[in-house]
Amino acid sequence: MNLKTRLFAGASALVMAGTLVATAIPANAAPPPSLGTIIGGCSGQQSVAKLKVVATGLGIDNTMQNTKISLKAVVGGEGTCNLGAGPIVPDVGSFKASLTGFASCNTALLPPPGGLPPNGKFGVSFAAGLVKAQAYTRIASTDGTYNADVVGAHGMFTKGPLAGADVDGTLYQNPTIKDKTVPGGAPPAAFLGPFGAFLGVDVNGFDSGQIGASCLAGASAGIVFYNDGHGATLAIPVPDPTAITMTLVGDGPSLLEAYGLVGGLADATGLTFSIY
Numbered sequence: 001m002n003l004k005t006r007l008f009a010g011a012s013a014l015v016m017a018g019t020l021v022a023t024a025i026p027a028n029a030a031p032p033p034s035l036g037t038i039i040g041g042c043s044g045q046q047s048v049a050k051l052k053v054v055a056t057g058l059g060i061d062n063t064m065q066n067t068k069i070s071l072k073a074v075v076g077g078e079g080t081c082n083l084g085a086g087p088i089v090p091d092v093g094s095f096k097a098s099l100t101g102f103a104s105c106n107t108a109l110l111p112p113p114g115g116l117p118p119n120g121k122f123g124v125s126f127a128a129g130l131v132k133a134q135a136y137t138r139i140a141s142t143d144g145t146y147n148a149d150v151v152g153a154h155g156m157f158t159k160g161p162l163a164g165a166d167v168d169g170t171l172y173q174n175p176t177i178k179d180k181t182v183p184g185g186a187p188p189a190a191f192l193g194p195f196g197a198f199l200g201v202d203v204n205g206f207d208s209g210q211i212g213a214s215c216l217a218g219a220s221a222g223i224v225f226y227n228d229g230h231g232a233t234l235a236i237p238v239p240d241p242t243a244i245t246m247t248l249v250g251d252g253p254s255l256l257e258a259y260g261l262v263g264g265l266a267d268a269t270g271l272t273f274s275i276y
Helices: 009-013 205-217
Strands: 037-043 046-053 065-073 080-082 096-103 119-126 131-142 150-159 166-175 223-227 233-239 246-250 270-275
Touching: 096 131, 166 205, 205 223
Parallel strands: none
Antiparallel strands: 037 080, 037 270, 046 065, 046 246, 065 096, 096 119, 119 131, 131 150, 150 166, 166 246, 166 270, 223 233
């Protein structure tokens, strides 16, 4: 089975998590089109990935370090999947993924000899737990745009109705920070994008750009503003971090591109499941 989805997101996000993760695969070396029979896929999912460098417990920066990535779909971000028998929505809170491997904001770096890009497994259930699926996956490529805001994933289902099927696809990754402010009123439509409801994290495209730039440079690129998750900034600026500890993952346009911070608009495709 083949999964084509963006960075990380719900089932989509199942595959990889890594904000700006660098891999041993050349930029633009996206997974090839499926040569088999596509039997399903997932789209419309959103997940928050938490990144922690194993040696320090801190977030990733512009050096290559062994990193642990944990991923979980946001409430309301479960998306829709097709397991070969029509659309089905994953159970709320059922999607979880855990990956370990070498990652960096600097996509020009490669893992050390013997080191691997982030890889691991994800699990998700459907129909109130009656149907469960588990797969192993790895980050297979980056797209070469701003801090690798879109990544490719590849893997295979090992348990469940799709056992033996390949998983491929692409996901976006938007650097983000926690946002504990309370949203006020209906957000402007221009800021909704693919996100919709308040997620509890800052998903402002310009803030994401500053966070990513700081991580890549290893020095602060300015300041970010906590906001209500839809671009309405508050008055209190906070220092722009030089390491990334969280990233929002999903399929569709990345915020960095949607807000004009990167040339062109390249959507993350989501996941596809295929049999060869």
